[in-house]
Amino acid sequence: MAGSLKVGLAGLGTVGSSVVRILQDKAAKLAAKAGRPVELVAVCAKEVRDKNLDLATVRWVDHPFALAADPEIDVLVELMGGEGDPAKTTVETALKAGKHVVTANKALIARHGAALARAAEDRNVAFNFEAAVAGGIPVIKTLREGLVANRIDRVWGILNGTCNYILTRMLDEKLSFEDCLKEAQRLGYAEANPAFDVDGFDTAHKLAILTSLAFGTEIDCDAVYVEGIRSISLADLEMADELGYRVKLLGVAVRADSGIEQRVHPTMVPKDSPLAQVGGVTNAVKIDGDAVSLTLIGPGAGGPATASAVVSDLCDIARGDRIAPFGRSVDRLVRPRRAPMQHHAGGYYIRLAAIDKPGTAATIARRMADELISLESIVQRRRGSRGEVPASADAPAPVVLITYATSEDAVRRALAAIERDGVIVGPPQVIRIEQN
Numbered sequence: 123m124a125g126s127l128k129v130g131l132a133g134l135g136t137v138g139s140s141v142v143r144i145l146q147d148k149a150a151k152l153a154a155k156a157g158r159p160v161e162l163v164a165v166c167a168k169e170v171r172d173k174n175l176d177l178a179t180v181r182w183v184d185h186p187f188a189l190a191a192d193p194e195i196d197v198l199v200e201l202m203g204g205e206g207d208p209a210k211t212t213v214e215t216a217l218k219a220g221k222h223v224v225t226a227n228k229a230l231i232a233r234h235g236a237a238l239a240r241a242a243e244d245r246n247v248a249f250n251f252e253a254a255v256a257g258g259i260p261v262i263k264t265l266r267e268g269l270v271a272n273r274i275d276r277v278w279g280i281l282n283g284t285c286n287y288i289l290t291r292m293l294d295e296k297l298s299f300e301d302c303l304k305e306a307q308r309l310g311y312a313e314a315n316p317a318f319d320v321d322g323f324d325t326a327h328k329l330a331i332l333t334s335l336a337f338g339t340e341i342d343c344d345a346v347y348v349e350g351i352r353s354i355s356l357a358d359l360e361m362a363d364e365l366g367y368r369v370k371l372l373g374v375a376v377r378a379d380s381g382i383e384q385r386v387h388p389t390m391v392p393k394d395s396p397l398a399q400v401g402g403v404t405n406a407v408k409i410d411g412d413a414v415s416l417t418l419i420g421p422g423a424g425g426p427a428t429a430s431a432v433v434s435d436l437c438d439i440a441r442g443d444r445i446a447p448f449g450r451s452v453d454r455l456v457r458p459r460r461a462p463m464q465h466h467a468g469g470y471y472i473r474l475a476a477i478d479k480p481g482t483a484a485t486i487a488r489r490m491a492d493e494l495i496s497l498e499s500i501v502q503r504r505r506g507s508r509g510e511v512p513a514s515a516d517a518p519a520p521v522v523l524i525t526y527a528t529s530e531d532a533v534r535r536a537l538a539a540i541e542r543d544g545v546i547v548g549p550p551q552v553i554r555i556e557q558n
């Protein structure tokens with residue numbers, strides 16, 4: 123058997139600890155599959171959180187930059203997280219030193235992926251990041267290699283385990299948003315700063331990476347329209363359920379007439395659609411190609427699932443597989459044309475807190491008609507029913523509209539007019555609807 127691939131690991135948190143365990147517990151099987159042992163020789167961390175981790179045979183290095191330049195290692199695994207330092211310089215240092223790099227750090231790739239991939243290409247080393255998108259689901263490999271013969275028109279799905287866990291638990295267990303988030307943190311799903319999860323930025327990072335792979339374009343993270351899930355109430359989840367939908371935080375990248383549309387927002391999907399069935403920390407990615415359309419479903423976060431992808435990347439390197447990180451040379455990625463969000467076309471769920479007085483319903487209907495928006499349904503509830511509306515005599519009553527396909531622009535204009543008319547209280551809740 124060939125000599126071992128020597129691994130240096132920076133970051134011993136949720137994912138790093140699981141990587142150590144897999145490399146140790148499955149050493150013989152991995153060596154057989156990769157054709158040579160994959161050996162952890164050095165680690166670097168601020169502290170060892172998991173006191174049961176056996177690091178007796180592993181060298182401790184005090185700083186990640188030193189680990190990245192360590193002459194003994196062949197590959198640097200970066201599992202510290204964060205788009206800036208120390209992660210960025212650690213990865214740059216390793217690539218400059220001619221070492222392969224594996225990372226799960228989507229924030230880093232979304233911001234600096236092209237420059238890092240170029241550095242890897244220049245030195246003919248691997249820069250692998252399967253764990254960065256949809257955790258254990260091999261979606262990077264699927265897009266980069268398995269679907270190479272396809273023209274991709276849309277890549278979309280549930281890309282954040284924490285948000286899907288929260289939305290599922292809120293509806294199923296009637297738990298509060300805060301309690302669900304705490305559970306997701308305890309289970310190791312959330313980012314170090316969970317605002318990245320619940321405000322949609324983690325999904326945006328992942329979507330930007332998928333977009334580049336799917337459409338052969340430069341990563342354009344700033345082009346992603348982002349809305350998170352903080353505004354989604356139990357009332358919305360229950361109303362969606364009643365109307366035949368589930369609410370999911372989706373990332374959607376689609377080839378539109380005016381360019382590539384990239385958006386992240388809470389989305390209603392029909393209850394009988396595959397994405398609606400995906401609950402908890404599970405992720406799902408749908409890829410619509412001209413020859414093959416498929417859906418990949420699997421665990422999107424958590425130590426073991428994410429480490430599974432990291433170890434897969436390491437085995438590819440051990441086998442000698444070298445593939446351009448974005449499936450083609452960075453110089454061959456094209457600049458994407460951005461399709462503006464105002465041009466987005468689709469159905470909408472709109473929840474209004476309507477003032478209960480004669481003419482309100484007519485005003486709302488007229489403003490919608492002015493913008494040529496056709497309504498599929500209107501549901502009006504009594505005051506004090508769902509919608510967290512107090513039951514006092516002058517309290518507003520929840521009105522829910524479901525529109526047929528229309529444009530974002532038209533919806534925004536109609537709602538602005540309704541607000542000016544003074545027939546609603548507070549901001550309207552708007553959730554886009556995505557059909558299969």
Ligand SMILES: NC(=O)C1=CN([C@@H]2O[C@H](COP(=O)(O)OP(=O)(O)OC[C@H]3O[C@@H](n4cnc5c(N)ncnc54)[C@H](OP(=O)(O)O)[C@@H]3O)[C@@H](O)[C@H]2O)C=CC1
Binds near residue numbers: 208228
């Ligand atoms: N958790 C998940 O489910 C998934 C995570 N990822 C990504 O994987 C990466 C790691 O995530 P995760 O394991 O959850 O994060 P954790 O916060 O659990 O672990 C990060 C580790 O890196 C250490 N670290 C941070 N800064 C330094 C430093 N300057 N020097 C040395 N060590 C440092 C931390 O130490 P300390 O604890 O002392 O701060 C901690 O041990 C992130 O990029 C994340 O986005 C990707 C997919 C899924």
Ligand SMILES: N[C@@H](CC=O)C(=O)O
Binds near residue numbers: 254285311
């Ligand atoms: N915080 C992320 C972790 C995996 O990428 C998530 O919840 O999906």
Ligand code: NA
Binds near residue numbers: 431
């Ligand atoms: Na993955």
